[in-house]
Amino acid sequence: MADPELDYQLMRVCKPMIRRFCSESEGKNILQCLKQNKNSELMDPKCKQMITKRQITQNTDYRLNPVLRKACKADIPKFCQSILSSAASDTELEGQVISCLKLKYADQRLSPDCEDQVQIILQESALDYRLDPQLQLQCTHEISRLCAEEAAAQEQTGQVEECLKVNLLKIKQEGCKKEVLNMLKESKADIFVDPVLHTACALDIKHQCAAIPPGKGRQMSCLMEALQDKRVRLQPECKKRLQDRIDMWSYAAKVAPAEGFSDLAVQVMTSPSKNYILTVIGVGVALLFLMGLLCGRVTKRVTQELKNR
Numbered sequence: 001m002a003d004p005e006l007d008y009q010l011m012r013v014c015k016p017m018i019r020r021f022c023s024e025s026e027g028k029n030i031l032q033c034l035k036q037n038k039n040s041e042l043m044d045p046k047c048k049q050m051i052t053k054r055q056i057t058q059n060t061d062y063r064l065n066p067v068l069r070k071a072c073k074a075d076i077p078k079f080c081q082s083i084l085s086s087a088a089s090d091t092e093l094e095g096q097v098i099s100c101l102k103l104k105y106a107d108q109r110l111s112p113d114c115e116d117q118v119q120i121i122l123q124e125s126a127l128d129y130r131l132d133p134q135l136q137l138q139c140t141h142e143i144s145r146l147c148a149e150e151a152a153a154q155e156q157t158g159q160v161e162e163c164l165k166v167n168l169l170k171i172k173q174e175g176c177k178k179e180v181l182n183m184l185k186e187s188k189a190d191i192f193v194d195p196v197l198h199t200a201c202a203l204d205i206k207h208q209c210a211a212i213p214p215g216k217g218r219q220m221s222c223l224m225e226a227l228q229d230k231r232v233r234l235q236p237e238c239k240k241r242l243q244d245r246i247d248m249w250s251y252a253a254k255v256a257p258a259e260g261f262s263d264l265a266v267q268v269m270t271s272p273s274k275n276y277i278l279t280v281i282g283v284g285v286a287l288l289f290l291m292g293l294l295c296g297r298v299t300k301r302v303t304q305e306l307k308n309r
Helices: 008-013 015-021 027-036 045-060 066-071 075-079 081-086 096-106 112-127 133-146 148-152 159-166 174-189 195-200 202-208 218-228 236-255 261-269 274-308
Strands: none
Touching (some): 008 015, 008 045, 075 096, 081 096, 096 112, 096 133, 096 174, 133 148, 133 159, 159 195, 174 218, 174 236, 195 202, 195 236, 218 236
């Protein structure tokens, strides 16, 4: 898997697509090139299926993804050492390291190169639940119970993930619930990680947030501000989906609150309502300061009057 030149099955099945999309790519970059063109209308279905299989394998263990491994060589030991320490060198990591990196992406703690690669993985897995090993592992039963129809669809476009989000309150298994909560957290950081919301709000992003660069929750914050602005009329479907997300995030905050001040700070800074929260905090601090100043003056005056007596 580390070298697509040795992946004869991929090379054979995708030969026409390699000619079409990746004729100038070196052997070691062919899979990466095919992944980038996977959702093209011109992509051959059999080749697309083969690419998906390779992506599933890579996402199972970061060591099978040389591009990610190189980009995140400093981030993985920094943030995910506990996973590496507890796993034997000859065992698959079942996507645990990538899940760890995803959460750090949501917290905006990754290095730029690593962030770029994790963003790609997030966007890909948001469209196809099979590319998220931990979600599959933890939610197999719940997917069968709640989202069987969505999972059976030949073309995966994020419908299983959306089904799990919508049915969050019905999920019984804690491991699965945790994974869905993680998905919600990740979607705050990048609207592209939430394909259903992104599709519903594509026009509004174009009209209201055209100047806002993607990532770090910026476009999500822009949409939230537009939602709160009575002068702005969002598309009905976008408005509905945004309100749904607010309800989900509210529930997620109750179920998985910030564990400490640093987590709380990250939660505030990545919140789509960041500006509103910071304004409220700022006003609160200003009021406390003014009250302290006023009390200080009153105390000083009373003390002076007592001395004069």
